[in-house]
Amino acid sequence: MSHRKLLNTFMTLLLWSSITTMVILLLSIIAFIFVNGVQALSWEFITEPPRENMTRGGISTPxxxxxxxxxVSMFFALPVGIATGLYLSEYSKKNKFTFLIRLAIRSLAGVPSVVFGLFGLSLFVILLGFGSSLLSAGLTLGCLALPLIVTASEQAFQAVPKDFREASYALGATKxxxxxxxxxxxxxxxxITGAILSIGRVAGETAPIIFTGAAYFTPNVAQSLFDEVMALPYHIMVLATEGTDITLTRPxxxxxxxxxxxLVLxxxxxxxMMRARLRQRGQ
Known part of the structure; x- marks a missing residue:
């Protein structure tokens, strides 16, 4: 067997082993969570609010x-992110300004979420006077999701073949x-793929909402944008670190x-399913 075939076989085995390891780890984590969490699941657990210092009751409020x-976050992030991606793809020119915009977006994608939390605290909670509220937390999470949505939108618009545009222009359509x-x-x-990924990240973030609107405990669901709100990620952190009896709250x-x-899945x-349906319509 030649050196090239040996290298090809080795790389194929390496890739398959990497994929297998990742799948096994993922399934192991899901199985561990399911085995330990399924005993707590019930209709009351889903529909009742927490009570007795969160050692009893359910999780309806968070x-x-x-x-x-x-x-709230997607209501802000999706229009702004898609519009920004559309501008960068269809209207912007190759100059320093556009380069700086793209550089800023790429840099924001790597900023730790706690920094977004401090930013939201300074801008939305204090400067704009929204206070610790659903609105402040939602806008902060929207800022966190923006880089991913902008990047996905820009790449989506750029991936559309130029022939589609030229055919439309040839028929007399405006830009x-x-x-x-x-x-x-x-x-x-x-x-939609970018939106799915951003929703998954927004739903699981804890650090940004701690500073901007997450409540340690509130018996009622937020009735307005200016009420504090409980959230599942922060609720999990509270139960794991600040519960009166961690062994009691472990289930x-x-x-x-x-x-x-x-919820995320x-x-x-x-x-x-929405993406698949849109692709079928486009074919």
Missing amino acids: LIGTLQLVV WQTIRKVVFPAASSTI IQYGTVLVLLA GMSAVGV
Whole structure:
């Protein structure tokens, strides 16, 4: 066997072993969480609020609070992120200004989430006067999701073949009509992929909301954008580090983790189905 075939076989085995290891680790984590958390699951656990210093009751308040945070953050991040990606792909020119915008976006993607929390504290909570609230936390999480959405949107628009645009122009369409009727529908499935990834990150973040709107405990769901809100990631942290009896709350911890994992996977599954349907329409 030649040196090239040996190298090819070795690299193939290396890649397959890496994939197998990753899948085994992922399944092991999911199985561990499921085995330890399924005993806490019940209809009451999902629908009742926490009580007795969070050692009894359920997780309805932090569950709804997490959904509220996702909605507020995406309501801000998706329009801004998609519009920015559209500008960079379709309207911007290659100059220093555009280079600095792209550099800033790439740099923001690597900033630790706790820095976004401090930024949200300074801007939304203090400077703009929103206080510790659902609005402040949602906008902070929206800023956290922006780099991923902008990058995914820009790449989605750039991936649309130029022939599509030229055919539209040849039929007399304007640039905006071409973008709205041709480019955006063709890029929508990839944009949804970026949105799915950003939703998963937003739903599981703890550090940004600690500074901006997460409540240690509140019996009621946020009724307005200016109310504090409980969230599943922060609730898990509280149960694991500040509970009065950690051994007593351990089943609740794993049950909450399992619900959060199912929530993220469920959102991802909905996004995947939407993406598949959009691709079928585009074919």
